[in-house]
Each structure stands twice: as C-alpha cells, then as structure tokens.
Amino acid sequence: MKSFSEVLNQHRLRMDRISVETLQVNMGRLCNQACRHCHVEAGPSRTESMDERTVHKVIELLSGTQQVHTVDITGGAPELNPQFKKLVVGARKSDKSVIDRCNLTVLFEPGQEGTAHFLKDHEVRIVASLPCYSRENVERQRGKGVFDKSIHALKHLNSLGYGKEGSNLILDLVYNPSGPFLPPSQEELQRNYKAELSELFDIDFNNLFTITNVPIKRFLDDLRKSDRLDDYMELLANNFNPRTSLRIMCRNLISVSWSGGLYDCDFNQALDLPWGSRRTTLWDISSFDELTGQPITFANHCYACMAGAGSSCGGALL
Numbered sequence: 115m116k117s118f119s120e121v122l123n124q125h126r127l128r129m130d131r132i133s134v135e136t137l138q139v140n141m142g143r144l145c146n147q148a149c150r151h152c153h154v155e156a157g158p159s160r161t162e163s164m165d166e167r168t169v170h171k172v173i174e175l176l177s178g179t180q181q182v183h184t185v186d187i188t189g190g191a192p193e194l195n196p197q198f199k200k201l202v203v204g205a206r207k208s209d210k211s212v213i214d215r216c217n218l219t220v221l222f223e224p225g226q227e228g229t230a231h232f233l234k235d236h237e238v239r240i241v242a243s244l245p246c247y248s249r250e251n252v253e254r255q256r257g258k259g260v261f262d263k264s265i266h267a268l269k270h271l272n273s274l275g276y277g278k279e280g281s282n283l284i285l286d287l288v289y290n291p292s293g294p295f296l297p298p299s300q301e302e303l304q305r306n307y308k309a310e311l312s313e314l315f316d317i318d319f320n321n322l323f324t325i326t327n328v329p330i331k332r333f334l335d336d337l338r339k340s341d342r343l344d345d346y347m348e349l350l351a352n353n354f355n356p357r358t359s360l361r362i363m364c365r366n367l368i369s370v371s372w373s374g375g376l377y378d379c380d381f382n383q384a385l386d387l388p389w390g391s392r393r394t395t396l397w398d399i400s401s402f403d404e405l406t407g408q409p410i411t412f413a414n415h416c417y418a419c420m421a422g423a424g425s426s427c428g429g430a431l432l
Contacts, residue, residue, distance in 0.1 A: 323429030
C-alpha cells in the first residue's frame, strides 16, 4: 500500500490550509462513556481537562478574528469540564456559532440537570452521537443502557424545540460504522433514521452525519486484535477519492487541545502530530487568521477522510 503522502503527490494535490473558519476545541478526555471506537480514548478515569487560563486565551483570540465563524466543542464529554459554559458564553459574545458534540447520556450526569436548557438559551447547535437506531448496535459500541438514555435525551431536546421544523435549535445525529467498513450513503441513511426514529419514538432531528472510523487508538487496537488492520487500510486506500480534497475538514479548521496545543484536526491531536514544523500553542500566535495558507501534517490515517464520499466532523463530503 502506498503512503497517503505518495498518493497526494500522485494526484498532484496541494493540500495547504485554505482558511480557518472552524475552531475545534477539545476540552479534555474525561467522559461518562468509554466507546470502543473512541479516537481520543476518553473515559471516566481520564483527568486531562482544559483549565480556565486556556479557555480565556481561546476567547481572547476568538474576539480578534472575523475569519473563524464556528466554534466546535468536543472532548471527551465537553459538558463535564467546569469551563464549558464559560467557553460557550465567550464564543457567543464574539458572535460565533457554537457546536456541542454531545454523547446525550451526559445530560443525565450529576450536575448536568440544567445543561440542555443552557444550550437552548445560547442557541448552541447539538451534534449528538447515535451510531444506530437499534439498541443492539448502539450498546455494542457504547455500553449497556446507553440506548435508552440516548432516546430519553433526544425526547427531552425535542421538547425544548431542538430538531423541530421552524426552530433555530439544530439537532444533528452522528453515525459511525460498527466495524471496519465505509459508511453507507449519508442521504439514504438519513431517510432511514428519520423514518425509524419518528415511527418508533416520535423523535425529530435535522441532519445525519456519517463519519468513517479512523484507524487510531481504540479502533486501531480493535482492528489489530481481530487481525483486520491490513484489510481495513487497503479498503480505505483503494477507495481514495481525490474529489474530496477541496472539502476535507483540515483545510478550513484548526484543532485546539485541552492544554492549548494547535493541531490540524482532532485525529492528529489524538496522535500528537503537531501542526507545522514545530509545536505551536495558543500563546505562540496573535491570531488564528495567520494559520491560513500553512501546510498540513498528513499520515496514513488520513485515508479515512478521503475514502469514498469522504468524511469529516460534518459528515460526508460528497
């Protein structure tokens, strides 16, 4: 199998950053779940957490850029970080759209009783994990009891107006394959999700995002244990699609780690592959805008984002 960089050269693809429109902020590795495919290996025992000083720096830099229009907050379960609400409020004061990548079950954790109402009050877009509308498939990936809690959370969000027609409260769902294969058609799967969730549970949502599992961390370990790593990498490489190159997410996104480091994406952050030729933090730049036009760090796991219809935090690219 050729390396990802070799394939980019073969197709004469120059892959520098076009702009920095989305700032993805990873608030830490603490999570109330420990999912089998988690690329940051988050879980209840993790202690990494973005502190107040780092959140203040993110907010300060956001206030000085017109280019960044979206703040995409992730984790772990970002809501478990004590600084989560401060970041949301600061980003909204700078007139940025805010996304909360929510695992749904976190809304029932102690101290999170008012989180859903907080998200509503600040018009935060929720991107919620629901890898299937089947209890069996969800609990195989995410653990026993997760499905029922997720359905309960979605009903609660619907009751607040999320996902409802005519509402400005956006509720999107995320599908991850349960094994080493590419996602099906996002458009077709969205129709199935909407029909099943509406009929079975009277649940509404806006969009479904299909995201290819990236062969790193827990998913990589699972592939190795089942002796399927080589086959999966061949699948990704054989389905490389150069048409996805203009929309691959790292071309208009910068990822910030819980400690303030800058990376090309959340996957590179998980692998500690820093942006640029040296390690750079929030305190090394004066504006996110200066990162436009800079080269991107690639490795073979990047095949996952450019295989088939492509994959990003916003779902399929084509």
